[in-house]
Amino acid sequence: MFMHLAQTAKPKIETANKPLLNLSRRGFVGAGTGLALAVTLGACSQNKPETLAQAAAPIPDNSNIDIGPLVLISIAADGRTQITNPRSEMGQQVITTVAQMIADELDVPWDDLFIKQAVGDKKYGDQNTDGSTSVRNHFDRFRMAGASMRQMLTQAAANEWGVDISECTSELGVITHSSGKTLTYGDVSEAAGKLDVPAEDTVTLKTRSQWRYIGKDKPSYTISDVIRGKGTFGIDVRVPDMLYAVIARPPALFGKVKSLDDTAALAVPGVTQVVKMKEPEGEAPGFQQLGGVAVIATDTWAAIQGREALKIEWDAGPHKNYNSKTYAQELMATARQPGENKFKRGDVTKALSSAETMISADYYAAHLSQSPMEPPAATAQWTGDNVEIWACTQNPQAAQSTVAQICGVPDENVTVHVTLLGGGFGRKSKPDFVVEAALLAREVGKPVKVTWTREDDIKHGYFHSVSAQHMKGGLDKDGNVTAVLHRTVFPSINSTFGPSDQGSDFELSLGATDNPWNVPNMAVEVGKANSHIRIGWLRSVANVYHVFANQSFAAELAHAAGKDPKAFLMDIIGPDRIIDFSKDGVTYPNYGASLDEHPVDTKRLKAVLDKAATMAKWGRDVPKGHGLGIAVHRSFLAYVATAIEVAVDADGNISFPGIWSAVDAGTVVSPDNTKSQIEGGTLFGISNALYGEITATNGAVDQSNFPDWRVMRMAEAPHVFETHIMESEAPPAGVGEPGTPPAAPALANAIFAATGQRLRAMPLLGQNDRLDMSKVGEG
Amino acid sequence: MVQLTVNGKAQKIDIDPETPVLWVVREQLGLVGTKFGCGASLCGACTVHIDGEPVRSCVTPLSEAEGKDVTTIEGIAAPDGTLHAVQEAWIKHQVPQCGYCQSGQIMSAVALLKENANPSDEDIDSAMSGNVCRCGMYTRIKAAIKTAAKGA
Ligand code: FES
Ligand code: FES
Numbered sequence: 033m034f035m036h037l038a039q040t041a042k043p044k045i046e047t048a049n050k051p052l053l054n055l056s057r058r059g060f061v062g063a064g065t066g067l068a069l070a071v072t073l074g075a076c077s078q079n080k081p082e083t084l085a086q087a088a089a090p091i092p093d094n095s096n097i098d099i100g101p102l103v104l105i106s107i108a109a110d111g112r113t114q115i116t117n118p119r120s121e122m123g124q125q126v127i128t129t130v131a132q133m134i135a136d137e138l139d140v141p142w143d144d145l146f147i148k149q150a151v152g153d154k155k156y157g158d159q160n161t162d163g164s165t166s167v168r169n170h171f172d173r174f175r176m177a178g179a180s181m182r183q184m185l186t187q188a189a190a191n192e193w194g195v196d197i198s199e200c201t202s203e204l205g206v207i208t209h210s211s212g213k214t215l216t217y218g219d220v221s222e223a224a225g226k227l228d229v230p231a232e233d234t235v236t237l238k239t240r241s242q243w244r245y246i247g248k249d250k251p252s253y254t255i256s257d258v259i260r261g262k263g264t265f266g267i268d269v270r271v272p273d274m275l276y277a278v279i280a281r282p283p284a285l286f287g288k289v290k291s292l293d294d295t296a297a298l299a300v301p302g303v304t305q306v307v308k309m310k311e312p313e314g315e316a317p318g319f320q321q322l323g324g325v326a327v328i329a330t331d332t333w334a335a336i337q338g339r340e341a342l343k344i345e346w347d348a349g350p351h352k353n354y355n356s357k358t359y360a361q362e363l364m365a366t367a368r369q370p371g372e373n374k375f376k377r378g379d380v381t382k383a384l385s386s387a388e389t390m391i392s393a394d395y396y397a398a399h400l401s402q403s404p405m406e407p408p409a410a411t412a413q414w415t416g417d418n419v420e421i422w423a424c425t426q427n428p429q430a431a432q433s434t435v436a437q438i439c440g441v442p443d444e445n446v447t448v449h450v451t452l453l454g455g456g457f458g459r460k461s462k463p464d465f466v467v468e469a470a471l472l473a474r475e476v477g478k479p480v481k482v483t484w485t486r487e488d489d490i491k492h493g494y495f496h497s498v499s500a501q502h503m504k505g506g507l508d509k510d511g512n513v514t515a516v517l518h519r520t521v522f523p524s525i526n527s528t529f530g531p532s533d534q535g536s537d538f539e540l541s542l543g544a545t546d547n548p549w550n551v552p553n554m555a556v557e558v559g560k561a562n563s564h565i566r567i568g569w570l571r572s573v574a575n576v577y578h579v580f581a582n583q584s585f586a587a588e589l590a591h592a593a594g595k596d597p598k599a600f601l602m603d604i605i606g607p608d609r610i611i612d613f614s615k616d617g618v619t620y621p622n623y624g625a626s627l628d629e630h631p632v633d634t635k636r637l638k639a640v641l642d643k644a645a646t647m648a649k650w651g652r653d654v655p656k657g658h659g660l661g662i663a664v665h666r667s668f669l670a671y672v673a674t675a676i677e678v679a680v681d682a683d684g685n686i687s688f689p690g691i692w693s694a695v696d697a698g699t700v701v702s703p704d705n706t707k708s709q710i711e712g713g714t715l716f717g718i719s720n721a722l723y724g725e726i727t728a729t730n731g732a733v734d735q736s737n738f739p740d741w742r743v744m745r746m747a748e749a750p751h752v753f754e755t756h757i758m759e760s761e762a763p764p765a766g767v768g769e770p771g772t773p774p775a776a777p778a779l780a781n782a783i784f785a786a787t788g789q790r791l792r793a794m795p796l797l798g799q800n801d802r803l804d805m806s807k808v809g810e811g
Numbered sequence: 812m813v814q815l816t817v818n819g820k821a822q823k824i825d826i827d828p829e830t831p832v833l834w835v836v837r838e839q840l841g842l843v844g845t846k847f848g849c850g851a852s853l854c855g856a857c858t859v860h861i862d863g864e865p866v867r868s869c870v871t872p873l874s875e876a877e878g879k880d881v882t883t884i885e886g887i888a889a890p891d892g893t894l895h896a897v898q899e900a901w902i903k904h905q906v907p908q909c910g911y912c913q914s915g916q917i918m919s920a921v922a923l924l925k926e927n928a929n930p931s932d933e934d935i936d937s938a939m940s941g942n943v944c945r946c947g948m949y950t951r952i953k954a955a956i957k958t959a960a961k962g963a
Contacts, residue, residue: 405943739853
């Protein structure tokens with residue numbers, strides 16, 4: 033009775049470039065009619081399933097399955113099931129994960145799935161692939177979509193047999209009546225397409241024990257392409273007749289071209305044109321292009337050569353006096369002064385002055401670059417007033433609306449195809465590079481691909497904020513913490529979008545005002561800071577520096593109290609409880625999730641801490657020069673503790689005998705992938721902590737490529753990396769970012785344990801990527 | 812006009828012979844599996860084999876490949892589609908996250924195993940340290956290389 037054709041067909045990824053699109057169409061020609069379930073994922077709010085709107089529409093007779101952007105799931109008469117993935121794939125395996133959620137409730141054979149990548153369209157609801165949200169914000173609605181479709185198919189079979197739906201069951205694409213007769217989903221897909229989408233309260237989701245794909249490891253959908261060099265990334269897009277562009281951007285933000293001599297550039301073979309870019313408007317860069325001069329050529333190399341031959345004199349612009357060294361001193365001076373209170377419990381000033389022991393520490397963390405392995409790249413092609421775009425964007429709707437706005441066309445004239453992303457880490461949420469491609473393609477009158485070189489990426493990014501923090505802590509005579517003051521100063525992400533002279537409540541809630549310590553007197557204060565380069569978000573955002581400071585400081589307090597850092601950490605987290613930060617005067621956004629569904633639970637926090645310590649065999653004797661450090665934090669609703677063993681040799685070289693992480697991310701859809709994300713997130717954090725430093729002189733970023741913007745390499749990677757996922761039935765939490773925050777403080781704490789040297793400034797390593805061994809033993 | 816063989820196929824390329832092999836394979840031949848990551852021999856994303864030797868194609872002018880055999884990631888599997896042991900191991904360990912560095916990682920790993928069928932951790936570190944993975948999949952890459960070595 034199985035009518036599926038697709039058992040023979042391997043799951044196929046359709047990336048967004050044109051040739052592949054055509055291929056997929058061919059795949060469905062002759063497939064006959066079937067059901068296409070249109071789902072409005074709506075202006076998304078939290079975990080609520082959105083209304084399944086738009087009655088199911090039969091697939092038109094011409095059997096072209098590609099019936100428009102609204103279709104989330106469709107089933108052809110031959111049983112092949114197409115899922116449209118609205119989220120951007122940047123390595124987190126979201127294509128596979130979305131398919132797991134939908135196909136589980138739909139209950140179809142995994143090998144019958146065919147995945148199509150959605151274009152940017154508000155009708156999909158939130159497509160911004162950022163904030164570790166793809167599962168935590170969409171788990172219910174993706175499952176509801178699959179379950180609704182399954183119910184319609186079952187109803188259609190019941191109708192055909194003239195029986196009640198309660199007498200029918202469905203499994204793996206086959207509907208069975210209690211009498212034993214069967215129909216496949218494909219058999220009834222056309223009839224089901226004529227039914228109304230059932231009301232949500234009439235649809236039953238599976239119980240956990242019935243899950244077929246959720247919580248199981250499914251191989252990555254993209255892997256078979258990736259290992260053959262076949263996936264299409266943003267930088268790989270090719271359209272007929274296209275030209276290639278690279279851009280010389282102003283060295284400092286809002287700098288301008290004073291004079292340009294392009295004679296030599298135009299003489300480079302292959303260079304066809306030199307174009308002055310439109311300058312950004314206003315005082316906030318937002319997602320605008322940066323201005324400068326573009327070189328257009330028949331291949332990328334010629335464009336790069338052409339750019340080198342440009343003679344440009346720049347007007348340095350309003351940020352020409354930005355020198356990150358002096359700026360860092362100013363930030364630190366501000367952090368030592370009282371700031372605006374954002375968290376108030378008890379009386380910190382009094383408690384500190386009456387403390388038996390008072391310690392204080394200043395922490396610093398430099399600007400960072402996301403530097404995804406694939407630099408930004410976008411291709412645009414205009415037809416009249418309509419533009420088609422292919423880009424490695426984390427946020428296709430923002431790309432669409434920003435292009436529309438800057439080019440002066442309505443949103444609907446802009447189609448954004450999302451390619452695979454060679455990493456994102458927050459950089460590709462900002463569509464400035466997409467705007468550049470659209471502007472240039474219109475100017476040139478041909479399709480244009482803009483490629484950012486690595487130098488462009490590192491010099492002209494949206495940088496992770498630099499920060500200075502000052503912490504004070506008081507201990508009583510028994511070594512109990514009586515008071516903690518945390519002051520933080522950093523230029524805000526908000527400064528990229530409008531006037532801002534202080535870190536926002538949102539950024540403070542990432543690691544500062546969400547401090548779970550059970551300390552009777554606590555305060556968090558924020559000081560003023562202006563920005564002079566584009567500030568943007570990077571994997572785990574402000575958690576990076578805040579958690580570096582307070583999880584390092586916890587170990588410093590433990591040291592002052594003469595206690596074991598892990599036991600001390602358990603103690604200051606205190607008894608099992610649900611924390612309500614509003615009692616301390618904090619407006620706590622909780623990563624956009626409701627506190628009812630995702631409470632801040634100290635029991636879960638301590639459980640991961642205990643687990644990571646156990647995995648690392650905390651308390652064991654380690655060889656000379658080795659040290660164990662630990663840190664724990666809740667971010668993006670997930671609880672992660674990481675223990676790191678470092679080995680430091682006599683020259684100050686660091687290596688990692690082992691790293692152990694425990695993660696409680698609630699319900700996990702994709703276990704191995706979750707582990708992979710925790711590994712990657714941790715190494716990202718360690719790489720930044722060891723080497724990461726973007727500096728600026730006269731408004732221009734000093735670093736340019738991987739030698740001076742240093743990242744972790746194979747020889748520096750840990751020899752052992754173990755991740756444990758805690759069993760949990762809590763709603764899903766994020767997994768892409770939460771691995772990063774505990775990494776830096778666990779590392780600094782491990783270095784302290786190994787050497788007695790307390791490092792309070794990131795990057796931790798000095799000259800030649802080594803520890804400064806002259807300071808060993810200094811607390 | 813520069814003549815060379817790419818993945819077993821003879822090619823004639825009419826472009827400035829100073830153009831790096833990276834851009835030639837990507838843009839003249841449409842073999843986009845070889846990636847651009849730094850353009851300066853610093854990340855390994857562009858690794859290809861020339862006469863069996865791994866090279867960074869972003870700094871290798873086309874003129875240097877004249878008359879030689881170039882293999883890119885697209886040419887690593889057998890002509891009948893059978894995957895190389897390294898590719899199989901990459902699947903087994905689910906190595907890639909974004910995958911962008913992985914063409915280069917695989918090309919370096921294939922070259923390493925050809926030289927050294929049973930590499931130690933240190934051998935792997937030194938052969939692979941030119942290949943950056945910003946997604947941080949080093950532990951998996953190392954494990955996969957060992958699996959491939961056993962299978963080979
Ligand atoms: S692109 Fe060639 S080594 Fe980085
Ligand atoms: S898998 Fe993304 S850079 Fe290596």
